């Protein structure tokens with residue numbers, strides 16, 4: 001029998017009452033690849049992310065990470081197994097600085113109790129010192145070192161989006177789900193963020209991402225899965241997808257301008 005794929009999305013379905021947001025979608029993600037999940041508005045992409053990360057219960061099917069069923073587990077459990085994600089519109093702490101955002105994410109992961117932290121016990125100090133180094137690394141990785149002391153909510157959206165990626169990276173994931181990482185970015189920012197996604201993959205993290213910027217998707221994905229109206233309509237290398245008549249029709253038949 002072939003060995004289990006890194007991530008197996010196996011006949012998943014999600015119905016919201018009468019709305020079949022995801023009907024019967026199956027695909028796999030190989031370890032170390034960048035897989036793009038694309039499709040017109042309302043195709044079911046974000047719902048698929050929510051099913052993989054455990055934010056929503058499945059109506060049918062299952063999701064496995066290295067052969068182990070993760071669907072049905074709580075989102076924090078799935079995160080602790082190495083699956084981190086970002087959100088459309090970002091979920092940063094807008095009143096905190098960039099550094100404080102990352103410290104908060106790293107502290108949430110570290111085994112330090114609230115009271116030990118509060119009283120500045122030596123163990124907590126040691127953890128803070130370790131976290132300082134990690135914050136520096138993540139800041140460097142997401143290209144926000146110069147913005148470390150800025151209030152996150154005051155930054156342009158593109159920078160907030162990078163910080164969202166940093167918060168996910170702070171969890172030291174093996175699989176990173178990025179929901180529209182290039183939204184609201186100009187071409188220069190998109191190029192920088194695309195290079196960052198490739199660096200993330202090169203550091204050993206498998207990446208699954210949803211994105212509307214077709215040039216960026218075509219440029220950095222190893223493979224692409226296309227969904228439309230809750231169903232998978234195509235899967236393949238970027239060049240195959242770009243030439244696929246069903247994909248072209250799905251996009252031309254929608255209001256999508258991407």
Ligand SMILES: Nc1ncnc2c1ncn2[C@@H]1O[C@H](COP(=O)(O)OP(=O)(O)OP(=O)(O)O)[C@@H](O)[C@H]1O
Pocket residue numbers: 016019020021039040041042043044045046047048
């Ligand atoms: N909580 C919900 N309750 C009811 N319907 C929902 C819910 N979430 C999503 N839907 C519906 O499910 C379908 C798929 O939505 P989803 O957000 O997954 O699409 P998407 O491909 O991510 O779209 P977009 O590109 O616009 O973000 C849509 O018809 C949407 O209206």
